[in-house]
Amino acid sequence: MTIDPQTLISLYQFKQHPDVCLWFENGIPKSRFQLFEGEKYRIYFPVHSSASYLPLICAHSDTITPTSPESIFRDGMIMTCLTPSNDRGPVLGGDDRNGVYIMHRLAIEQPDNFIFGIFDEEESGSLGVQTAFEVIRGLLPRISCFVGLDRRGNNDLACYSSRDFIRRPLNTPAFIDLLERNTGYFRAVGASSDVSRLAAEFRLSCTNFSVGYHNEHHNCEYTVVSEVEHTLNILRTKLPPQLWSARFPF
Numbered sequence: 001m002t003i004d005p006q007t008l009i010s011l012y013q014f015k016q017h018p019d020v021c022l023w024f025e026n027g028i029p030k031s032r033f034q035l036f037e038g039e040k041y042r043i044y045f046p047v048h049s050s051a052s053y054l055p056l057i058c059a060h061s062d063t064i065t066p067t068s069p070e071s072i073f074r075d076g077m078i079m080t081c082l083t084p085s086n087d088r089g090p091v092l093g094g095d096d097r098n099g100v101y102i103m104h105r106l107a108i109e110q111p112d113n114f115i116f117g118i119f120d121e122e123e124s125g126s127l128g129v130q131t132a133f134e135v136i137r138g139l140l141p142r143i144s145c146f147v148g149l150d151r152r153g154n155n156d157l158a159c160y161s162s163r164d165f166i167r168r169p170l171n172t173p174a175f176i177d178l179l180e181r182n183t184g185y186f187r188a189v190g191a192s193s194d195v196s197r198l199a200a201e202f203r204l205s206c207t208n209f210s211v212g213y214h215n216e217h218h219n220c221e222y223t224v225v226s227e228v229e230h231t232l233n234i235l236r237t238k239l240p241p242q243l244w245s246a247r248f249p250f
């Protein structure tokens, strides 16, 4: 099934955490999840999963500008919001609505395969995810790794380094090798994201998948819808089974 760009455009109108969460929840099988909720996070744990372990997959609900784009223009599979040449104007918000969209589809199609997390205030220094640390600590024995859906481009597996050990990776080489082999995406260097905070806190490997937005944080941000769809398809069909049978501590 291909993505209807109008569906993505409808999600781009929402920038506030509760609104984005409501959009995510619309149509997902809520009875299959236990919801853990705080002011700045929602975590959906699949209570019927029989897997030994589960990837915690996450996206963020905030955007660098809190206002919605006035108009979104589409040329085929490319979408952007044109604003006056003013860097403080509203941005499209594919960062990180594209991640929320992909999670929404996975939650409908594969509700038992992931722990889903939506975190607010990533752009303010991952403040939302930090308020969820105690909940995640309680779920940790079931978590295999942390997977972010918050990376620009179309084929990156963003990797991070710990702040307390210079250049110490926040994953094991075997974890990234496994993902490169199975997904066809490639390791890249990331600065910071919610998954890097999670990995540093819990010493469990993370990576961050490209979700099809480009020029994030600028009014010339654009999304390539076919790239959003490609990552959705990779996550549906190409993740290695080891993510459900092993853990990846470092």
Ligand SMILES: [Zn+2]
Pocket (backbone or CB within 6 Å): 060, 095, 096, 122, 150, 151
């Ligand atoms: Zn982001």
